[in-house]
Amino acid sequence: MKKHKKNRNVAIVGIGQTHHSSHREDVNQPEMIHEAVELALKDAGIGIEDVDALVHGNMELFEMVHQPDLWHVIGTGGYGKACYRVTTGGTTGATIVGVGDNIVASGLHDIVMIIGFEKQQEGHTTGGITNMADPLWARNLQTGALTGATAEKTINEFGADRAKRAAMRLRVTLDKHASLNPHAHRNFGLDYDQIDDLMVNSPQLVGELRLIHMCSQSDGAVAIILACEEKAKKISKKPVWIRDHVTVHREETFNMFGINENQEVTHHNAARKLFGRNGITNPREYFDVFEMYDPSSWWGLDWLREFLQLEGDEHLKMVENDEVSINGSFPLNPSGGVISTNPIGATAALRVAEAALQVRGDAGAHQIPREVKHALASGFGGTFWTVLFMLEKDLDWQEAE
Amino acid sequence: MTEENKHCYIKEGKLALPYQYFAGRIGSKFLVSLRDKKKILGVKCEKCGKVFIPPRKTCERCFEDISEKWVELSNEGEVTNFTVVRTDDKHHPRKAPYVLAMIKLGGADTPIAHILDGVDPDSVKIGMKVKAVFADKAVNTMLQIDRFEPVK
Amino acid sequence: MAKYFDVSVEDIFNTMEARFRVEGAKGVNAVLAYDISGDGGGKWLVEVRDDSVKVAKTDDLSGFSVKTSADAETFVGVNIGKIDGTQAFMSGKIKIEGDMALVAASAKMFTRYSLPKKSAVTVQGIFDTLVARFQPQNAAGLDISVGYDITGDGGGQWTAVLKDGKCALETGLRDNCAVVNSVKAKDYIDLILGKLDPMVAMGSGRLKLKGDMNVAMQLPKIFAKFEPPKEEEEQELIVIKRNISVDMKYSTGPVMGKFFEGLIEKKILANKCPKCGRMQVPPREVCAECRCWAGDMIEVGPSGTITLIEIIYYSSPDPLTGETRETPYAQVHILLDGIGKEETFWHLLKNEDLADTKKGDRVRPVWSDNRVGSVHDIIHFERIRD
Numbered sequence: 056m057k058k059h060k061k062n063r064n065v066a067i068v069g070i071g072q073t074h075h076s077s078h079r080e081d082v083n084q085p086e087m088i089h090e091a092v093e094l095a096l097k098d099a100g101i102g103i104e105d106v107d108a109l110v111h112g113n114m115e116l117f118e119m120v121h122q123p124d125l126w127h128v129i130g131t132g133g134y135g136k137a138c139y140r141v142t143t144g145g146t147t148g149a150t151i152v153g154v155g156d157n158i159v160a161s162g163l164h165d166i167v168m169i170i171g172f173e174k175q176q177e178g179h180t181t182g183g184i185t186n187m188a189d190p191l192w193a194r195n196l197q198t199g200a201l202t203g204a205t206a207e208k209t210i211n212e213f214g215a216d217r218a219k220r221a222a223m224r225l226r227v228t229l230d231k232h233a234s235l236n237p238h239a240h241r242n243f244g245l246d247y248d249q250i251d252d253l254m255v256n257s258p259q260l261v262g263e264l265r266l267i268h269m270c271s272q273s274d275g276a277v278a279i280i281l282a283c284e285e286k287a288k289k290i291s292k293k294p295v296w297i298r299d300h301v302t303v304h305r306e307e308t309f310n311m312f313g314i315n316e317n318q319e320v321t322h323h324n325a326a327r328k329l330f331g332r333n334g335i336t337n338p339r340e341y342f343d344v345f346e347m348y349d350p351s352s353w354w355g356l357d358w359l360r361e362f363l364q365l366e367g368d369e370h371l372k373m374v375e376n377d378e379v380s381i382n383g384s385f386p387l388n389p390s391g392g393v394i395s396t397n398p399i400g401a402t403a404a405l406r407v408a409e410a411a412l413q414v415r416g417d418a419g420a421h422q423i424p425r426e427v428k429h430a431l432a433s434g435f436g437g438t439f440w441t442v443l444f445m446l447e448k449d450l451d452w453q454e455a456e
Numbered sequence: 457m458t459e460e461n462k463h464c465y466i467k468e469g470k471l472a473l474p475y476q477y478f479a480g481r482i483g484s485k486f487l488v489s490l491r492d493k494k495k496i497l498g499v500k501c502e503k504c505g506k507v508f509i510p511p512r513k514t515c516e517r518c519f520e521d522i523s524e525k526w527v528e529l530s531n532e533g534e535v536t537n538f539t540v541v542r543t544d545d546k547h548h549p550r551k552a553p554y555v556l557a558m559i560k561l562g563g564a565d566t567p568i569a570h571i572l573d574g575v576d577p578d579s580v581k582i583g584m585k586v587k588a589v590f591a592d593k594a595v596n597t598m599l600q601i602d603r604f605e606p607v608k
Numbered sequence: 609m610a611k612y613f614d615v616s617v618e619d620i621f622n623t624m625e626a627r628f629r630v631e632g633a634k635g636v637n638a639v640l641a642y643d644i645s646g647d648g649g650g651k652w653l654v655e656v657r658d659d660s661v662k663v664a665k666t667d668d669l670s671g672f673s674v675k676t677s678a679d680a681e682t683f684v685g686v687n688i689g690k691i692d693g694t695q696a697f698m699s700g701k702i703k704i705e706g707d708m709a710l711v712a713a714s715a716k717m718f719t720r721y722s723l724p725k726k727s728a729v730t731v732q733g734i735f736d737t738l739v740a741r742f743q744p745q746n747a748a749g750l751d752i753s754v755g756y757d758i759t760g761d762g763g764g765q766w767t768a769v770l771k772d773g774k775c776a777l778e779t780g781l782r783d784n785c786a787v788v789n790s791v792k793a794k795d796y797i798d799l800i801l802g803k804l805d806p807m808v809a810m811g812s813g814r815l816k817l818k819g820d821m822n823v824a825m826q827l828p829k830i831f832a833k834f835e836p837p838k839e840e841e842e843q844e845l846i847v848i849k850r851n852i853s854v855d856m857k858y859s860t861g862p863v864m865g866k867f868f869e870g871l872i873e874k875k876i877l878a879n880k881c882p883k884c885g886r887m888q889v890p891p892r893e894v895c896a897e898c899r900c901w902a903g904d905m906i907e908v909g910p911s912g913t914i915t916l917i918e919i920i921y922y923s924s925p926d927p928l929t930g931e932t933r934e935t936p937y938a939q940v941h942i943l944l945d946g947i948g949k950e951e952t953f954w955h956l957l958k959n960e961d962l963a964d965t966k967k968g969d970r971v972r973p974v975w976s977d978n979r980v981g982s983v984h985d986i987i988h989f990e991r992i993r994d
């Protein structure tokens with residue numbers, strides 16, 4: 056089996072997340088972060104003095120405060136430590152885990168805590184995203200992260216009824232998953248018999264992208280502690296190994312809307328690279344769970360195809376046949392996904408955290424009902440920017456060389 | 457003008473967005489006390505003994521939860537440092553010139569930055585005794601203390 | 609009348625005129641219709657005309673500006689804050705037809721329905737703690753019964769039997785009471801809470817004592833003071849609301865600068881990658897795929913073919929003002945004539961064309977008379993209908 060060589064092996068040894076909600080008037084930003092930091096330290100069984108470095112991230116235009124890493128020190132525990140501040144849009148949560156992975160693997164630091172957060176109730180999410188666009192042109196046209204383009208593309212390809220039904224079925228499935236996750240922000244108690252109703256009656260945002268398809272706007276934070284192999288084995292009984300991660304970036308794609316059929320999107324590119332250099336030929340077979348960054352049900356549906364390198368209508372079938380449900384053959388977002396919980400700067404890190412909990416067997420009510428050895432987690436943001444992680448239960452892939 | 461920058465222009469723009477900030481339980485208790493009781497509260501870290509203002513959940517050095525360790529501070533204190541703001545900006549709280557001072561209140565270990573009024577900017581001195589003057593209306597920010605003035 | 613969380617649907621509508629806020633309804637001219645299903649439901653029309661409101665139960669909901677449909681429990685729950693409105697709306701338990709913005713606006717037009725405040729202390733609650741408050745050391749040698757005749761709403765009759773240093777409570781009044789206290793329930797609660805002075809109560813006849821006055825005088829010692837259950841005082845949580853508005857300046861650079869010069873002359877300029885040949889509009893200094901300088905400017909369009917229409921129902925704030933734009937409106941991605949196949953041009957569609965324009969239709973720019981070199985030099989694109 057092929058392997059991607061890392062300087063040192065890196066494991067996740069501690070995970071902490073807040074409850075996610077749109078009502079966190081009871082805490083300010085550093086206090087909310089501190090909740091996640093304390094839980095992660097407790098989970099790892101170490102103190103803040105054991106942590107060598109912090110990687111802190113969110114999207115600052117969402118709260119309209121700047122240099123939050125500085126004034127969050129009272130919540131992060133960063134006094135006197137090496138701190139890195141990373142902000143890469145919606146991808147932030149994944150990029151901070153990636154930075155953590157890199158600085159531990161490189162030998163620079165042994166134990167690193169990554170912290171992602173967002174308090175979206177404090178800002179205007181759609182306005183914030185709009186203001187990130189090019190001020191001379193796109194800023195005057197953009198509508199945040201809302202677009203009906205993928206809906207239109209899917210409808211053109213598979214017909215309106217089948218496409219709308221599949222997107223809504225995925226929405227209901229993930230709502231059912233969210234109902235099992237006590238940390239999830241939104242859970243509506245949806246059922247499959249509501250599909251016909253919601254397809255028509257859920258209010259439209261842009262084109263066929265409806266309110267029910269779109270992710271929530273949450274307040275919440277997550278902290279993940281990473282350690283080098285030597286320390287990880289001492290700290291944790293169940294270290295989860297970050298086997299590899301890949302980041303793929305590209306020029307913005309607004310200028311290809313409606314004509315992008317032949318463009319390789321970053322998700323496809325990232326998955327191709329990651330699977331290729333690790334010798335994964337059949338990802339659907341190999342991975343036991345996938346925590347995908349799914350900002351809307353239309354994207355979640357379409358991206359299943361891109362990540363898994365599927366042809367034709369395979370991705371629709373996976374949803375139609377309930378393969379993606381928690382009891383199915385390829386569980387997608389047992390946590391409920393981004394669509395239920397979306398504190399943006401934390402969101403992509405939550406994908407890694409939730410995938411790691413699945414590998415540990417510690418996900419609780421939303422633990423998938425069979426052993427999880429190999430997990431996939433993705434981050435997405437900006438105008439196409441993908442980070443993709445593969446996590447392993449056992450440190451055994453290198454021996455196969 | 458060179459050939460290269462002949463086509464370069466400056467376009468005026470704006471970045472306008474609504475936002476809000478949640479003070480949280482600890483911050484709210486502090487602000488409500490300023491507003492309703494005209495009393496300044498701090499929190500004390502029992503490990504290192506420091507009294508912090510504004511209050512916060514943790515001591516940044518000891519990383520202890522100190523959110524319940526309230527202490528009442530004096531409304532008077534002394535100037536530990538200061539500067540005179542001599543430029544005007546729409547985001548500034550006063551017209552220039554005005555004094556921005558670091559003030560350590562009685563009972564506190566950390567100074568706060570605030571406006572020092574009622575004194576000629578050129579006669580402010582480090583060590584000067586000052587007292588808080590509270591705003592009449594609800595402000596719900598640090599400007600609930602409207603300004604500091606010298607103790608006569 | 610069916611009640612949910614102690615409130616009926618009628619309660620909500622009957623108090624609506626009283627809850628109307630003139631300052632929140634300035635300039636509003638709308639008819640809000642409500643179709644509430646289930647037990648205690650019905651149909652109501654709420655007519656808001658600037659500074660007045662009329663609420664009427666009806667059978668005919670026609671002519672509404674916006675209609676809200678929900679089951680009675682959900683409707684009451686949302687109105688009194690027991691059910692999350694967004695959650696109910698998203699999950700389909702509340703349906704809204706017509707001008708959605710009015711629903712959000714109605715939160716400003718009416719103050720929230722508040723439950724009539726109930727006293728947390730009840731007569732029953734006071735007697736429930738009586739035995740526990742008994743102080744045997746102050747009742748040594750007593751062998752008596754004390755009667756309580758509490759009249760009015762929430763009242764009742766009780767007898768405290770004191771014997772051998774113990775206290776037993778019975779309901780009803782024994783005949784052999786040493787003393788009987790007669791008082792209205794409300795006054796009794798006030799006496800116990802110390803809000804009503806016993807002497808004043810007796811003097812004014814609101815508290816009547818029948819029997820042995822000496823026993824009556826000892827009662828405050830025999831029973832410890834009643835401590836009302838502590839109400840969790842809700843802490844005021846401060847939320848600061850602001851609008852940030854920062855003046856900014858942006859440099860066009862020579863490439864975007866030439867593009868803007870073109871717009872002033874009603875020309876759309878693209879630039880071409882010398883390596884892969886793709887065109888970019890608006891032009892970018894480099895081709896990000898070939899990583900090379902793309903300097904040549906070529907005039908394209910101005911007409912083109914739509915590749916995607918995005919109809920916006922939920923709009924973001926205008927970055928210049930922070931104000932929310934009116935919806936619906938449409939954005940179009942256009943393949944301009946002469947551009948090749950790799951690059952669409954992003955702009956707005958004329959509102960009048962919104963209803964019948966589709967992918968593949970031909971459009972042309974409508975130029976502003978006041979062109980300064982900005983995205984707004986083109987007002988929008990309009991459909992070519994020849």
Ligand SMILES: [Zn+2]
Pocket residue numbers: 501502503504505506515516517518519520
């Ligand atoms: Zn301390």
